[in-house]
């Protein structure tokens with residue numbers, strides 16, 4: 584998979600998603616389907632979007648006991664999505680279970696990654712609310728190493744940790760980075776933010792961009808701006 588921009592389709596209904604996709608006449612962007620859309624519309628929405636030719640990141644961030652996650656991932660594996668995820672804080676055993684469940688009998692599967700620390704979390708909040716008394720970078724690297732030990736393909740982190748994750752886990756280990764904002768954009772609830780150009784400089788493989796595209800006056804122009812800034816001359 585080559586570097587790309589993934590649009591976070593954080594809509595509550597199929598109708599809203601379809602109205603958004605109407606804007607895209609030429610492109611077939613890589614789309615992220617998250618909890619709200621999946622809970623509202625169920626697996627059918629994944630099948631429909633796939634049939635329209637989009638790659639899909641199914642972002643359900645599973646976190647439970649290993650057996651439950653393994654069984655849930657086995658159900659999700661039937662959807663043939665390109666990318667899916669769990670929380671790395673669920674332990675190595677949970678991630679191993681997730682990988683086992685996500686792998687089909689013939690050995691094929693989509694990419695599986697794990698969330699390290701949410702990009703809406705600051706080091707201060709992590710230490711005070713979660714009682715993790717390490718630096719944010721150490722925590723993200725610890726989760727990244729665990730994710731690699733469990734055999735997953737990469738992590739979700741902020742662009743600011745992407746370079747170090749590659750140093751620790753290897754160049755091939757994927758970094759999927761939300762928390763992306765244009766230089767003139769509003770951070771909203773995101774804390775560890777970077778521009779698409781900075782994410783490229785820091786080595787992100789994929790940037791995940793929601794509101795800067797979905798809430799833009801011209802979503803196609805905002806998407807193309809992301810592609811140009813992130814991929815540079817390769818857009």
Ligand SMILES: O=c1ccn([C@@H]2O[C@H](COP(=O)(O)O)[C@@H](O)[C@H]2O)c(=O)[nH]1
Nearest residue numbers: 591617700701702761762791792793794
């Ligand atoms: O650490 C994380 C993990 C996932 N996300 C998801 O990415 C998008 C970001 O949307 P924006 O509107 O660009 O903020 C959203 O769907 C989150 O669930 C994340 O932001 N951080």
